[in-house]
Amino acid sequence: MEPKKKRGFFSVFLNNGKAYPLLTAVAAGLYPLLFYYTNNYKMINSWGHLGYFVSIFLLLPLVVFFVAHKISGVSFLKKLQPFVLPFLNFFFFFSYLNVALYAGFSWMRTLVVFGIAVLLTVLLRKFFKKIIVFQLILAVIGVFTLVPVVIKQLNYSKEWMEQPDNIEAATFKKKPNIYYIQPDGYVNFSELKKGNYNIENAEFENFLKENNFKDYPNFRSNYAATLPTNSAVFMMKHHYYNNGSDFTETIDARNVIVSDNSVLRILKNNGYRTFFLTEQPYFMTNKPKMGYDFCNFSTEEISFVTTGIGDPKDVIAPFKNYLETYPEGPNFFFVEIFNPGHITNKMADSKGVEGEREHYIESLREANKKLTELTKTILANDPEALIILMADHGGFVGMTNTSESYTKNTDPDFVNSIFSTILAIHWPNGEAPAFDNKLKTSVNLFRILTSYLSEDDSYLANLQPDESYIIINFDAPQGVYEYINDQGDVVFKKF
Secondary structure (H helix, E strand, O other), rough: OOOOOOOOOHHHHOOOOOOHHHHHHHHHHHHHHHHHHHHHHHOOOOOHHHHHHHHHHHHHHHHHHHHHHHOOOOOHHHHHHHHHHHHHHHHHHHHHHHHHOOOOHHHHHHHHHHHHHHHHHHHHHOOOOOOOHHHHHHHHHHHHHHHHHHHHHHHOOOHOOOOOHHHHHHHOOOOOEEEEEEEEEOOOOOHHHOOOOOOOOOHHHHHHHHOOOOEEOOOOOOOOOHHHHHHHHHHHHOOHHHHHOOOOOOOOHHHHHHHHHHHHHHHHHHEEEEEEEEEOOHHOOOOOOOOOOEOOOOOHOOOOOOOOOOOOOOOOOHHHHHHOOOOOOOEEEEEEOOOOOOOOOHHHHHHOOHHHHHHHHHHHHHHHHHHHHHHHHHHHHOOOOOEEOOOOOOEOOOHHHHHHHHOOOOOOHHHHHEEEEEEEEEOOOOOOHHHHHOOOOHHHHHHHHHHHOOOHHHHHHHOOOOOOEEOOOOOOEEEEEEEEOOOOOOEEEEE
């Protein structure tokens, strides 16, 4: 008589009649958890997020599955017991994937998931354990996908943030209140008149002229999205997307912008009170430590599951309140407005080239209203204010959706639609510094302003190259490319 062969775990698991509520629960939540982290790590890279997601994706189903299995073992529910764990697994698994894909909750999608779970329970209950094995295999794959993302974060070098001089110790000789207003996606007046835009905007342009704003034609950003632009602006340094693969996200950008950066250090060293007002908590999705003295959002009101984009919060009312509450300066305000924005990100949501252009025009009108009210409010209270209107990137008009920009295209109208940005400055007493002709790209804005306020032009010796960069994934080897050179010419040079 031959001895029985020892069977492996999976063989035993698949062929016995036992229920495994805890393993079933882990299988339902583990892969969606890893999937969500892999795709959103830079937005949720905090210990608080880790605790929240482990609780929701793993601990919650462990409790629910265990309790439901025990309750379904009661005599009058015994007939339902074989269906309980399969249903819960399917429902939780697809619900979590739904959250991972859409970064939010929807009753309609939940009802659809409920129906799918019921259908799969009826059709696939006999194969349920094989499905659990498949889910666990997906989780193993998810681990191998997530690990490189985490390793890249852990190996992230902050060397790019080091200043080449002592600019952070600059002493201001003049301390006007500074208002940095950033209208998302607002292209330069020079570009609005031509290229893919051809938009009439004379009323707002004339309003700024009448109020002694100096316009800087052909000004542009160095990067193609909000986070990489602002992290470079506030550090006054190039980061080159940290050699990433997604130009909308850069490592630790939110912490750099909101928590600590060279500009904030300079301002605080010179006694400035700092304010951050934004319509959307996009810079705060990972709940970073707040480096500003005041903000119109608290981290407690920001959901753990969010893209940071939703219904806009009014910034004008709290802005006026801050002006009344803190009339004595020096004050620094960073006000972020999400108009006019840019065209849609996804082809599925696109209204076509002309439809997206029309949407941009409508949003531009809304931006002009907000900027007009903010500017009038400032000048009524602070006529000698230093006011900077500077956008983060262009509006991408001329494309069906922003993802087209991942494909090589050296047409100047296409490239300038990505990088062209408004820059208009109200200089105190109308006296712009002699070196304001060096204002060409956003990375150098605050280094030039620091030279102006400290009356020390030695800081101009370390201006960054006025080059604009983008990440290309198609029609060229994947990587970071210089798209506009220091002279403002469109080029295509791999970094």
